[in-house]
Amino acid sequence: MPETKSTPHTHTSTSTKADNLPASVISSSTSQEIYDVVVVGAGPIGLATAIGLRKRGIENILVIDQTRAFRQIGQTLDLLPNGLKALKHLDPNAYEEVKKTGLGLLNPKQSNDQETVEPNQKQQPLKSSPQWAYKNLKGEIINSISLSFDDWLQDYGEGRVSISWYNLQTTLRQLLPPDLVKANHRCINVVNEPEKGCVRIDCVGDTGIEANPYAYWTDGQKNNEMQHQNSDIPPQELATKSIRAKLIVAADGINSTVRRLLYTDTQYHNFARPEYSGFAAIFCREITEVPKELWTKLEEDFFQGSTLITITNDEKSGNSVCINNIRIILYYRPTGELGYIIHLALPLDSLQGKFESSLIDLALQELEKAGFPDALKQLVRMSPPANMQQRPYYIHRASILDSLQVSNPTDLNPEANPAKIPPAWSVGRIVLVGDAAHGMPPFMAQGANQGLEDALVVTTLIAKITEENNWDNLQTIAKAFKKYEHLRRPLIAYVQEATLQRSPHSSDKEWEDYSQQIYRRNFDQVIEAL
Incomplete structure (x- = not known):
């Protein structure tokens, strides 16, 4: 794909069609700078998305994260053939750096x-x-x-790397200019501004540590801290900073603030937070x-x-x-x-x-x-x-059938049964990726790997929007995000089913089918399908 360059800009045109954002996320601000893309969440998936965008010439971007500072937290991840293939397509240099870090740290x-x-x-x-x-x-x-990289490479055309979450985050973060990744930016509001052709994110800087009840190990002491700190309402005395962007990629994890803001006051409120x-x-x-x-x-x-x-x-x-x-x-x-x-x-x-x-x-x-x-x-x-x-x-369930026992075809109509039909992974100019869209238990080691696949698909589609200068064409943006979801949701539903069944090895044929669909896919064909 030819690389294109984008430059920082202020508002030069307005959209004639409003994005369908809930009224509850509307407020006001004065800042006028508009980024092409803001990525919410500076975990591995958000950073990989930013790296992929820059590789495709989209440099007017920003990554924000609620953490006060980048600390040594998180579990060890297994990057399996599908995730590594996706990362290599996102940016070969990022792939090499991650592989070098993972293999250097791996001690079986x-x-x-x-x-x-x-x-x-x-x-x-x-x-x-x-x-x-x-x-x-x-x-x-x-x-x-x-546990050998080479064994996986021989079987699936790509290896396997074990790497701590923090080391993966650090490796990817160091591949981006430091001024593009901002810590201490906690998202509290998402606002559609159709007259400016953008979405606004309101953020606060907080000196506290934001607890996450959906993705952390807890003991008694941590649980007490969580009850005290985990509040959706920011302290009133904190100053609000507003950031505008043509597109928002929400990679802020299973406890996604963006997801919660999008769905809480809508017919999809049951899906605003993750389900046990x-x-x-x-x-x-x-x-x-x-x-x-x-x-x-x-x-x-x-x-x-x-x-x-x-x-x-x-x-x-x-x-x-x-x-x-x-x-x-x-x-x-x-x-x-x-x-x-x-x-x-x-x-x-x-x-x-x-x-x-x-x-x-x-x-x-x-x-x-x-x-x-x-x-x-x-x-x-x-x-x-x-x-x-x-x-x-x-x-966050991807499959309709996971949430609903269908006895009548009309049950599949979102308008007839909104409480049980999972919502789309995009609303207007905002798209959810990784755990924010489809978080799941770690039994099949596919959380990060599927997130990297999301990043590849979304960055490829955004690059096409850039090439055709369709930043203000809401129909083109909606079509691109629907294509992302159409490609990704069936596979995620399959992976989630395998995960909740605890593993697909109840028979040799079932395992071979799983390996073919997950590990042996041709990512050149995936990109061509876009």
């Missing part, structure tokens, strides 16, 4: 101390490369996943002292020389696997500390208020009901209460 013998995703590859022949084993309660291998997925996690950061007898039992029955394993009550019979609803990820570091994450299906109210010792009791109760062996329950009993955390997993 040391698991991350945050959150990891569950293995999602069919069992491979024994190789010299490190493997993440997926075992039943008897210690028998059901599946395994290679039905799954949660219980996490012990580390257990420093494990009795020798217990450690020997865990090593002989489960670890067997590995440092990262998943143990589940799933069972394999022939080429099929019976999927159940609880699994525990065990890991240990070379220094000897051992930790675990338990993923399980759980009513949200049974998790609320559970911290420290009560969280241990809940974990033991669920392991007992699922028939897990005594060695694993003994390990959980030893968990230091202060090291316990919990996290419910939330979702």
Whole structure:
């Protein structure tokens, strides 16, 4: 695609057709500078979007984020072949830098101390490369996943990189001019200004830390802080800064402020905030002292020389696997500390208020009901209460059928059933990407990867708007964003279904179909379809 250059400008023309923004997001301001694109959210997906826009010659952009400063937070991510392919198409240099950072930091013998995703590859022949084993309660291998970049490259035409969220964010942020990425800009309002041909975002700078109840691990202390800090109403004494843009790309995560502003006072208010997925996690950061007898039992029955394993009550019979609803990820570091994450299906109210010792009791109760062996329950009993955390997993459902049991075709009419039909991912000049559009639990490691695919599609379509100078053509903008959603929503619905089923490996054919659709796609063809 030929690169085009855009330059900063003030308002030179007005739109004759108003964007369909809710009345509740209207206010006033005086600033006149208009960016071509403002990206809300300076996480990896927002930054990748900005990098992709600049690669395509769109330089009159800005990235804003509510964080006071860029801090070392977030879990470890697995960038899988589809995400890396999308990143390479966004900007080959960004791909190389991320790969270099991820491969440089990857130490297969040391698991991350945050959150990891569950293995999602069919069992491979024994190789010299490190493997993440997926075992039943008897210690028998059901599946395994290679941790080698080269193994994935051979199988899918692209590799696999594990990288912390912060390191990914930092690597991408350093590829942008510092003045294009602004921290301490918390979005509080989104305003359509049709007479100026743009959308205005009102922001405040806040010295507090904005808590996120939908995407953070919490313990008792953090939960109390969250209740105190998580307010939708900004302090009145804070000065408001307004930013205008021809287009807004909302990449502000599963607890998206932009999404909430767009849908709260509309027929889609049920979709303004994420929905509990039905799954949660219980996490012990580390257990420093494990009795020798217990450690020997865990090593002989489960670890067997590995440092990262998943143990589940799933069972394999022939080429099929019976999927159940609880699994525990065990890991240990070379220094000897051992930790675990338990993923399980759980009513949200049974998790609320559970911290420290009560969280241990809940974990033991669920392991007992699922028939897990005594060695694993003994390990959980030893968990230091202060090291316990919990996290419910939330979702923005992409599929109509996920939210509605359809018995009558008229039920699919959004006007007839607005409370149950998910809204579009765009409103006028605003488009949602990544978790803001379709956040989901991490079981298939597709959150960041699908977000990178969103970034590729959206930047490609915005580049076409630039080439044809259609910034003031609302019909062209709407058509572009509908094309984005038409391409992406069916795939996201498929990925979400696989995620909520816990993995698509109930049969070899099902896994092969999943691999073909997710990992082996030709992204040149994806771009051509746009």
